[in-house]
Amino acid sequence: MTALIKELEDIVGKDGVLASKEERICYSYDAQLSEAMPDVVVIPENAGQISKIMKLANRRKVKVVPRGSGTGLSGGSVPVNGGILLLLRKLDKIITIDRENLMGVAESGVVTARFCEAAGKVGLMYPPYPSSYKTSMLGGNIASNAGGVMGLKYGVTGDYVMGMEVVLPTGEIIKTGANTVKSVSGYDLTGLLVGSEGTLCIVTEATLKLVPKPEFTQSLLVVFNDIESAAKSVSEIISAGIIPSALEIMDNATINAIEDFKKIGMPKTADAVLLIEADGIKEAVEKDAARISDICEKLNAESIKTAKTVSESKELWEARTSALPALARIKPTTMLEDVTVPRGRVPEMITYIQQIAKKYDIMIGTFGHIGDGNLHPTILTDKRDREEMERVEKAIEEIFKTAIELGGTVSGEHGVGLTKSRFLKMEKGKEGIEVMRAIKNALDPNNILNPGKIFGWV
Amino acid sequence: MTALIKELEDIVGKDGVLASKEERICYSYDAQLSEAMPDVVVIPENAGQISKIMKLANRRKVKVVPRGSGTGLSGGSVPVNGGILLLLRKLDKIITIDRENLMGVAESGVVTARFCEAAGKVGLMYPPYPSSYKTSMLGGNIASNAGGVMGLKYGVTGDYVMGMEVVLPTGEIIKTGANTVKSVSGYDLTGLLVGSEGTLCIVTEATLKLVPKPEFTQSLLVVFNDIESAAKSVSEIISAGIIPSALEIMDNATINAIEDFKKIGMPKTADAVLLIEADGIKEAVEKDAARISDICEKLNAESIKTAKTVSESKELWEARTSALPALARIKPTTMLEDVTVPRGRVPEMITYIQQIAKKYDIMIGTFGHIGDGNLHPTILTDKRDREEMERVEKAIEEIFKTAIELGGTVSGEHGVGLTKSRFLKMEKGKEGIEVMRAIKNALDPNNILNPGKIFGWV
Numbered sequence: 001m002t003a004l005i006k007e008l009e010d011i012v013g014k015d016g017v018l019a020s021k022e023e024r025i026c027y028s029y030d031a032q033l034s035e036a037m038p039d040v041v042v043i044p045e046n047a048g049q050i051s052k053i054m055k056l057a058n059r060r061k062v063k064v065v066p067r068g069s070g071t072g073l074s075g076g077s078v079p080v081n082g083g084i085l086l087l088l089r090k091l092d093k094i095i096t097i098d099r100e101n102l103m104g105v106a107e108s109g110v111v112t113a114r115f116c117e118a119a120g121k122v123g124l125m126y127p128p129y130p131s132s133y134k135t136s137m138l139g140g141n142i143a144s145n146a147g148g149v150m151g152l153k154y155g156v157t158g159d160y161v162m163g164m165e166v167v168l169p170t171g172e173i174i175k176t177g178a179n180t181v182k183s184v185s186g187y188d189l190t191g192l193l194v195g196s197e198g199t200l201c202i203v204t205e206a207t208l209k210l211v212p213k214p215e216f217t218q219s220l221l222v223v224f225n226d227i228e229s230a231a232k233s234v235s236e237i238i239s240a241g242i243i244p245s246a247l248e249i250m251d252n253a254t255i256n257a258i259e260d261f262k263k264i265g266m267p268k269t270a271d272a273v274l275l276i277e278a279d280g281i282k283e284a285v286e287k288d289a290a291r292i293s294d295i296c297e298k299l300n301a302e303s304i305k306t307a308k309t310v311s312e313s314k315e316l317w318e319a320r321t322s323a324l325p326a327l328a329r330i331k332p333t334t335m336l337e338d339v340t341v342p343r344g345r346v347p348e349m350i351t352y353i354q355q356i357a358k359k360y361d362i363m364i365g366t367f368g369h370i371g372d373g374n375l376h377p378t379i380l381t382d383k384r385d386r387e388e389m390e391r392v393e394k395a396i397e398e399i400f401k402t403a404i405e406l407g408g409t410v411s412g413e414h415g416v417g418l419t420k421s422r423f424l425k426m427e428k429g430k431e432g433i434e435v436m437r438a439i440k441n442a443l444d445p446n447n448i449l450n451p452g453k454i455f456g457w458v
Numbered sequence: 459m460t461a462l463i464k465e466l467e468d469i470v471g472k473d474g475v476l477a478s479k480e481e482r483i484c485y486s487y488d489a490q491l492s493e494a495m496p497d498v499v500v501i502p503e504n505a506g507q508i509s510k511i512m513k514l515a516n517r518r519k520v521k522v523v524p525r526g527s528g529t530g531l532s533g534g535s536v537p538v539n540g541g542i543l544l545l546l547r548k549l550d551k552i553i554t555i556d557r558e559n560l561m562g563v564a565e566s567g568v569v570t571a572r573f574c575e576a577a578g579k580v581g582l583m584y585p586p587y588p589s590s591y592k593t594s595m596l597g598g599n600i601a602s603n604a605g606g607v608m609g610l611k612y613g614v615t616g617d618y619v620m621g622m623e624v625v626l627p628t629g630e631i632i633k634t635g636a637n638t639v640k641s642v643s644g645y646d647l648t649g650l651l652v653g654s655e656g657t658l659c660i661v662t663e664a665t666l667k668l669v670p671k672p673e674f675t676q677s678l679l680v681v682f683n684d685i686e687s688a689a690k691s692v693s694e695i696i697s698a699g700i701i702p703s704a705l706e707i708m709d710n711a712t713i714n715a716i717e718d719f720k721k722i723g724m725p726k727t728a729d730a731v732l733l734i735e736a737d738g739i740k741e742a743v744e745k746d747a748a749r750i751s752d753i754c755e756k757l758n759a760e761s762i763k764t765a766k767t768v769s770e771s772k773e774l775w776e777a778r779t780s781a782l783p784a785l786a787r788i789k790p791t792t793m794l795e796d797v798t799v800p801r802g803r804v805p806e807m808i809t810y811i812q813q814i815a816k817k818y819d820i821m822i823g824t825f826g827h828i829g830d831g832n833l834h835p836t837i838l839t840d841k842r843d844r845e846e847m848e849r850v851e852k853a854i855e856e857i858f859k860t861a862i863e864l865g866g867t868v869s870g871e872h873g874v875g876l877t878k879s880r881f882l883k884m885e886k887g888k889e890g891i892e893v894m895r896a897i898k899n900a901l902d903p904n905n906i907l908n909p910g911k912i913f914g915w916v
Contacts, residue, residue, distance in 0.1 A: 100802040101802050179865045183870060243670065
């Protein structure tokens with residue numbers, strides 16, 4: 001160990017290596033899982049140092065786990081094998097925001113919100129930021145192909161990665177993609193590496209597509225007395241050819257948790273609310289907002305509130321962004337799940353989740369990006385209560401099975417990591433996983449980069 | 459050979475195997491290259507038969523080249539190694555067009571235009587169709603990650619592939635992606651396989667994203683007396699935050715070729731024309747069109763014609779779609795190239811192309827998707843003229859080198875195939891190509907599926 005630490009210090013300097021127990025504990029968790037200690041934490045400054053670290057790790061057969069801010073929700077950055085925890089926070093330069101070419105170049109340790117602000121300063125927008133964007137880093141967003149509230153209209157992180165500089169498991173530094181909006185020269189390595197959860201490469205720099213900031217935005221809060229009507233409204237809106245920039249749902253349990261937490265006048269008796277945002281040219285937005293209201297009214301919306309001012313709109317969105325923290329206050333343990341089904345199957349999925357909660361007598365609050373068919377059933381429990389945790393595990397398994405039966409996926413935007421790997425075969429089948437393993441073996445012959453994640457042990 | 463043919467007939471039946479010289483000649487070319495004879499042409503009806511063919515090919519170490527309509531422009535489907543030419547035209551079913559979930563499922567042998575029409579019938583649109591869409595097939599579009607005139611606003615084929623059924627080189631049939639708009643369960647095999655030019659898999663079925671058909675569309679034809687102003691207008695339009703659905707350029711040589719061919723009143727003295735289309739909600743389109751006109755006027759546009767009727771608009775687009783056939787009439791050999799540079803570098807690239815044409819005393823007509831920075835310098839020559847062909851080769855090499863120096867790519871949308879493979883290393887470097895080869899070896903250990911394409915011999 002001391003010999004390894006010495007070699008690491010030769011690469012990144014003494015203050016780039018953290019070995020004390022106290023320091024290592026700080027990096028033993030993500031936003032969902034905890035208590036897996038790395039043997040050593042290394043903080044490189046650039047791709048060159050990371051390349052040397054990977055070559056050293058291959059020579060010594062030491063496992064390496066890359067980590068950004070640790071906001072992940074599936075254990076992808078948790079060092080379950082010990083080894084080197086590679087902390088990317090020093091790669092924090094925004095290299096350029098290019099208004100003319102609608103793109104920005106930044107290092108992977110840049111906090112997502114900082115990049116969004118930099119783009120905003122020149123009238124551009126980086127749409128795929130996740131709800132954790134105030135602390136998450138671009139590299140982690142890319143590694144997990146993060147989605148966010150704007151996915152319905154604008155897509156997810158992967159849709160914005162034009163090219164990357166990455167360090168391969170064997171230490172080579174390569175550039176993928178291009179600085180152009182179109183490129184088909186060779187295999188789309190960017191496509192493969194985005195969402196590979198730190199198992200195929202360490203992202204050091206990314207060229208990210210930006211879009212012009214819309215001139216006008218309007219938010220609506222629609223209250224429903226039955227959640228099925230809310231879900232049906234979503235299908236109707238999209239079938240009508242309207243693509244809102246955001247289309248979120250919160251169920252009764254979530255509404256109450258938010259109101260108890262924030263006291264912002266959420267309708268505590270409502271079965272569900274939809275939070276809808278339209279953006280674009282003013283005339284178009286107003287037209288869409290009017291059509292959305294009509295559709296919701298026809299489907300028996302209890303009330304429709306349109307934000308008149310920016311601050312009113314901010315307040316509506318504060319409700320949504322505080323959904324998770326609000327729920328988390330209720331019980332000691334919060335398990336945020338992430339299932340996605342085809343939009344048309346959302347009403348069924350929501351009903352199933354409610355039935356499963358009843359069946360196993362556990363508390364589940366559901367919210368999420370209903371426009372994408374992406375729901376976050378959030379289980380409120382106490383991991384010290386063995387007996388309840390067993391019911392929780394059964395409920396989670398049933399939720400995933402149901403999602404797949406409805407033509408859905410076990411992860412819409414949080415990644416597989418550790419927590420979903422046992423469900424992956426249900427969705428991808430043996431052959432599908434064999435292909436992924438073959439690619440992993442080809443790029444990481446010693447299996448040292450974040451092994452055991454996604455499809456278990458290779 | 460006869461033994462192989464017998465085994466193939468056992469799989470697809472007698473009329474699914476074509477072995478006569480006349481029949482094989484029909485599949486010895488694509489839209490750019492010709493004269494590479496397959497040993498046998500096989501026409502399977504489904505993934506199961508293709509799986510059996512691949513297993514047979516592995517057993518006998520016979521090369522296999524998949525082919526759709528042969529509209530490719532880089533030799534990707536040309537059987538330079540002989541072997542089995544796998545013709546996918548019988549996989550021609552449109553399985554579903556799903557209005558509620560904004561997606562369609564179709565087999566890979568479906569002609570692109572047929573799929574576009576099927577989507578159109580329910581008010582949806584499949585935007586990434588290439589200019590060859592009336593004959594090209596979806597499988598070929600996916601294998602080459604085809605782009606088209608709507609790329610600027612709507613992206614390319616890969617942006618619309620949600621999931622696929624593919625047959626791997628070793629014969630396994632797998633499903634990639636999901637039926638949901640978001641999925642991050644495991645590696646993004648869809649991302650890797652789209653654009654792999656028939657070297658990593660044979661696409662048999664695809665789930666494709668569709669978008670609502672815009673309610674209103676407006677086309678403008680803008681005439682310029684100097685091509686630099688045309689190119690500058692493009693940068694200005696995009697910098698102003700306007701994203702037209704199409705933004706095409708044609709230079710003087712192209713304009714004259716079209717006018718001589720079609721007699722539709724194209725301005726023969728103009729140095730360049732821009733063909734611009736905006737789509738969306740009527741109010742938004744009219745606003746954009748007005749702003750586009752202002753920008754072009756400020757940059758000394760000679761004239762701006764706005765299509766008042768659908769037929770006027772059709773006429774403008776007929777000019778663009780006939781650019782290649784019109785140029786092809788002038789000389790016996792047409793070499794359509796495909797370079798892409800960052801939008802901001804387009805004016806320089808155009809100037810370089812003109813200088814290169816002068817330097818080597820050859821005729822080059824340039825048109826293309828200028829909004830994407832994607833240009834198609836089209837060299838008009840006669841391949842029987844050895845001496846001129848040598849100058850042509852030098853010119854092409856210089857064009858690609860220049861594109862890469864300007865931060866661009868050697869292929870924006872046509873693929874690498876055979877014709878660009880010698881330039882790939884210039885762009886991707888040794889390490890980048892090594893990774894691609896490692897993936898190819900992992901998925902195709904016997905190297906029998908379309909070998910020698912993209913990065914030469916592996």
